Amino acid sequence: MTHDLTPDEYRTLLLQAPGSAFDADTEQPDLLKMFTPSSHRRALDPDVTVVLGARGTGKTYWTKVLETEELRKVAAASYMIPRLSGLTVTTGHGRGGGSGAAYPTRKIVRKLVQQAPDGEEFGEFCENFWLAVILVALDVPTVVHLSSWQARIDWVAEHPEECDSALWDRDRDAQHYGSPHLLIFDALEHLHQDRSVVDKLVSALFAVALDMRLSYRNIRAKIFVRPDMYASAPKDFADASKLDANRAELTWTPENLYGMLFHRLGNQPGLEAEKFRALTGPWHPQGDGRYTAPVEVIADPERQEKVFGEMAGLYMGSDHRKGYTYTWLPNHLQDGNGEISPRTMLRAVSKAAEVTRDRHPGHEFALHHDAIRQAVQDASQIRVAEIKEDIRWAAAAVEKLRGTQVPMEPSVVIHIWSTESLAAELRKLLEDSEDGSGPADVGDYFGLIKELTALGVMTERASGAVDLPDVYRLAFDIGRKGGVSRPRKTAK
Template identity: 55%
Template sequence: MTGLTAAEYRTLLTEALDTAQDADTTDPGLRTLFTPSSHRRALDPDVTVVRGARGTGKTYWAKALTDPRLREIAAASYMMPRLGRLKVVTGFGKDEQVGLGDPAFPGRRTIARLISSGVSPEDLWSAVVLTALGVPKVLALDGWADRIHWTRDNPEAYEQALRKVDRETRERGQTLILLFDALDHLHADRRQADLLVSGLFQVALELRLTTSTLRAKIFVRPDMYDSAPKAFADASKLGANAADLTWSSENLYGLLFHQMGNHTSTEAATFRVQTGTWNPEGEGRFVAPVDVIADEKRQKEVFVAIAGPFMGTDRRKGHTYTWVPNHLQDGCGRVSPRTWLFTICRAASVTQERYGTHASALHYDAIRDALHAAAGVRVAELKEDIGWAAVAVEQLKGAQVPMEPSVVDAYWRQNGLSDALRTMSDAELKGSGPRDAENHYALIKELVQLGVMTERSNGAVDLPDVYRLAFDIGRKGGVPRKPVR
């Protein structure tokens, strides 16, 4: 069988990646589920806290863990048979993660009302746990206020209920996982959100320490984990067994090649033949050779066959294999896998439209154009998840980085950032607000923690390309703000 032509590669890339980019709207499937080596520990039932930035896989894994067949795949891939013996219940998340029926948790408006009425976060989450576990006495109560009050006023009954479910779960040979996701939508006020997350941590830790089969798994943004108070007994044990959803370059390329090899087209079949022996697992799923998903040298060979070796006519413009992931990194060095797949897919489409006779499937100028489009997508995600951060960076439009913190402060004072953040509605804040809207230097530090900004060794403020380009902010010697045409 002959190899794929440049045009056939483009067809495969656009078709295989078009629906594989968004975990929020596309559920993980048998073909598309990819198990990066770095995520193994995050799925361990005994790991309570899983930290991950936007797009790194929090919602993706929260969805996958609720599907018995996908858990079987993960169990086999990670050689973790315990994953196949789980019962999974959603303790908090987006409505679409719950499926049919009423969710086992209150919504954001209800939470705000409960907290304003004096309900403690720990009591709220304790009632959520009993509701998710299906404790009859709690389910029979009408409304969250009554459930919380019953849980608070009946500590012995609460403990007995947990012991009963724990015993039944153990007799079935299972582990029961309570999933908590989308915590950035708990409360608009950041301090209240931090207290709510702290209360959840306390309840989750209690489950881990007092039962043998009941476990919470909390997917949370790293900055929310850091800012949540942990002044409670044994809090250090949370950090000791926390895991992070990280994506190395090898993981990103492994994900790309996995999606290409698991498409249903004849081009995908040819790609599998070209790249080695793919192991069929049934139901149309194939597992790539180890070197294709884990060996840098082999991955570079495969990608160079797709994109060519350089980001220009020679090496002076950079090597494609390293250039693409490096320019998609945020300030913490993280690359969102959905942004990565979007960039490659977009580059294939642009190449087909403008450089159809190019020898490689991806033209280097099309890759640069795709970087601008990916920056727009990343900023749209930022506005959706952390609206205040987008407002802050948007007020630097037209500037050039790096710049001194005092210059950033001057821009923000001139544009009235503190007033804008103070008057933002709950809907505009998206998720939760900053910790201190009045202190511009504290805002810079928080944006650095989020990966939206970076801080150079001399203290100057910079922006990663994946945000800079979309906000029309320049950098001397950097990727131009205007797409190359």
């Protein structure tokens, strides 16, 4: 049997390996496809309290991995963190909630906030809210058996000594049974539609989690949060400076992204994957059906460029003047902060294979360079769909710039937003929204530009002009001289 892969066989792998679902909320982590980039090791350390990650970088994915014992053990072995294997893990907040969950739904949070006191007392309410959630997550009977979340919060406020005793008891239990308890908090942007409320709730969660980190040996909290939310949440509590030393970031380098792609190709069932492993090996079987690639295949750019070159060619055209394929793809998928969503990368590769199959079936490589360009446009649509789901106000603001061209002066952006009554539209959007939170001030257009820049949706040039990365610009039909072409409108 020859180990060479034909373009069609490569194309089959590239169509199948990324998977059919590109949404972390619907796709469950898969044992064979699970990839552990070296840059994420610290994020999974149980002692790290805060994990920063932009939309699509893996916050929900790692939450699900930590919740699943089998996957958690794989991560423990891969990252050489044996403590992960012996944890008891409970989710303190995520998407959902409801009956039987350790945390309240968004509607319940909204009702609780409406009934909460104002001023400094609201800060106390926020801390008591999270302590109630933690006691339920730790299955403290006295609190679990109360009839409502309001009753649980009231109990915490009225019984501070009993609350402390319950936490100490759970800490001792965890030590006695040799199973430290990890509480995971994710999807915090879905707590409430009012960003100021979210900031106060997140600030209180930071304070409570840090206090637990300093007070108990066997109870830990891990908070997955967007960088902009971490920055905007007040940190006016004791020892707040220790949070910065006790945080990690979910980042994806181009090497990580290609390593993830190659890992999936080598772990896809079938003859094509077997051939791919033989060509790029030696791969090491793990005994659970998984294979791990040689280090250079998942980490060395020169080796990766050769592997990807076998699939897509070295250049985005006839020679290097059109760009090098290996670097061109991630460069055009990154946001304004240089971040690339793994799902965006997988979608782009899958789409490029699909377009090549349909339009360039006789091409010498599995991926045609024109198909890669079109795939970036498709990936842009996916990325924008993501922010419309989680950060709707950001999508609404950029939508107002549709049909324009960047770079443009901030004054032009603000003029467009003012003329189009963006502030009124955002207020209505946030009133009607059940998901996501809004900006700090919908009427502060300079502030909106700064927030969009912090989110990576916009960028600021040295001249001060506003620009947009291709991964957002294309889907909003915003032009740029010398940039990737916008999708052409099909004649009806």
